[in-house]
Amino acid sequence: MSKAEILGNIRRGLGRGEPNATQRAAAESRLAAKDNNLIPKRALLPQAEQVQLFKDMAIEAAAEIIELASIAEVPMAASEWLHKANIQELITASSPELKALDWSALGDIQLSERVGQVGDMASITSSFAGIAETGTLMLHSSSDSPTTLNFLPDVHMVVLHASTIVGPYEDAWKQLRTAHNGVMPRTVNMITGPSRSADIEQKLQMGAHGPRTLVILLIND
């Protein structure tokens, strides 16, 4: 009943009844076209410059970046970082690229493959894309990428392939549609730096409820 009243009010306000075919067509064509609006110039640089912009913006947002020549170097890089931070465990997502790695470099650090839990110290996940204009990572949920790994651990490590870095957000949306036949994953996480809050006296504090540290393992492939 509420629905009919609300839509009735809107239509009365617009001075029409139910939209006719022409009126519907205007809205439907916008939905079908998915046209870009204005994209800032900084997001339209050549790819090599986009990678540099991504790095600059992500660092500005307080993310850490470790550059690697190939994905095979991920276990060693993770191991070094975790040993330095004195962290004994790493929870990994089930993505094929992570499962295919030889993790023996972790040494005494225990590796588990599961969802995130309260008390987890560190997780590692893959990513769908990087967005240069603001240094933003795009991750999405799937059977091999639990969302809790992106939010519960203190440290979130993300593998990002430089080849997946795009300039503007719009390019990432288009790729996402293509990759999933137009069906949105249950959740899409755009992540720009680690968690923070300025709710106490407007003074910025890092590590509110999400990860205190975001480490991007950037594969220069």
Place this chain on the structure above:
Amino acid sequence: MQIKSPEFKENARIALQDVGLQKALGNLKAGFPVKRAAAVERMPEFEDLRDQARDLKNHILENLDIYLEQFESKVVENGGHVHWARTSEDACKTILDICQQVGAKTVTKGKSMVSEEVNLNEYLEKNGIEPVETDLGEYILQLREDHPSHIIAPAIHLNLEDVSEAFHKHHHRPKSDDPAVLMQEAREMLRKKFVAADVGITGANFCVAETGSTIIVTNEGNGDLTQTLPKTHIVITSIEKVVPTLEDMTLFQRLLARSATGQEFTVYNTLSTGPRREGDQDGPENFHVVLVDNGRSEMVGTELQDMLRCIRCSACMNHCPVYGAVGGHSYGWVYPGPMGSVLTPQMIGIENAGLLPNASTFCGKCESVCPVRIPLPKLMRHWRENEFEKHLSPKAVRYGISGWGFFAKRPALYRWVSRSSAWFMKKMAGKKGRINKLPLAGGWTDWRDMPAPEGQTFMDQWKQGKR
């Protein structure tokens, strides 16, 4: 939330003398406007983005029914549910029903101004369900039995001592005055609540018609834990938040954080589309969206329609000299500052909120920073006229305006009176050029001198070729 808007004048008088509040408001003025200006400086296309955002919102409002129905059908297609709520009561009842169906005892909440608007927490508590606010600012307020005074920085009216005291009292830990320690305490306390909650309730900054997705924009990550861990996720939002496509949402994303906190982008921009998919290892099993109207549909097609473009960035209040002086609580209801002075009369009645659109000098700063170019002073003027037409404005105002109207309709008389007053006031001021007492203007001269006119009116000077 109890309505205290009719007491605006008294609220403001107390606020101006509140030393703690004035200190806290200083943090706001030194922060957000400066950061916004810096972010705008780095985005040469900012003004063009504002134009496009205004035009796109206008297009959406002209097709609002179509986009809302499309959004609903996409949510359903993805396995979610959409509930339409005409009033606050409808919205609260719908959410309570869902909570009861899943046998919920506690619910965690991400920050949502619509939930404040419909007074959801009180309703749930009355019905035996414990709501737990998880945004740091909202959490502090809940412990203090307080309400937000700002739409994105809810605890802006508090100082470190207030937070320190509240945490000491409720967490039973040694008192700390280190914000980092306090935040760590809140993090630990809320971890348990996130996991124990049966339902997670969040708001939505936008609803995407193309995909049936809702999006939240947060820096803390509390909204993400709220919607990921419990079995049921309820989104409470309002009908004007719908946008056509992901590309259209992105236009507003580019404006939102820059206008609000001056960030290039907020840390977490998270889209939710339906419940957990087959094979997913986590995420909610039930997904509900409650679309709240609460007087918005009646604004369509009226002068107030422009207000429905609002994306709740808070730039208007961050730049408002009145908000900066008296703080958000003086406005006496959920939405403060210029956007609140337009929205509140629509939601609680001009008879309750008449003082709010009058509490403006029409300096125009709000309109000059609004990312969707809402003509806020014009809309406040609309409410002043409405108040006058309904004979709600105070007698002094009515007689004053009628008196002025009498002269204004008689130009010769008007000129003669203004000429004599200008001459008389100059005489009164004497050599120092300032008047320290003026009949009927005690509200001004009790506090500061009135600068004297030059002795001649503008029209006289014009005639003499001086202007």
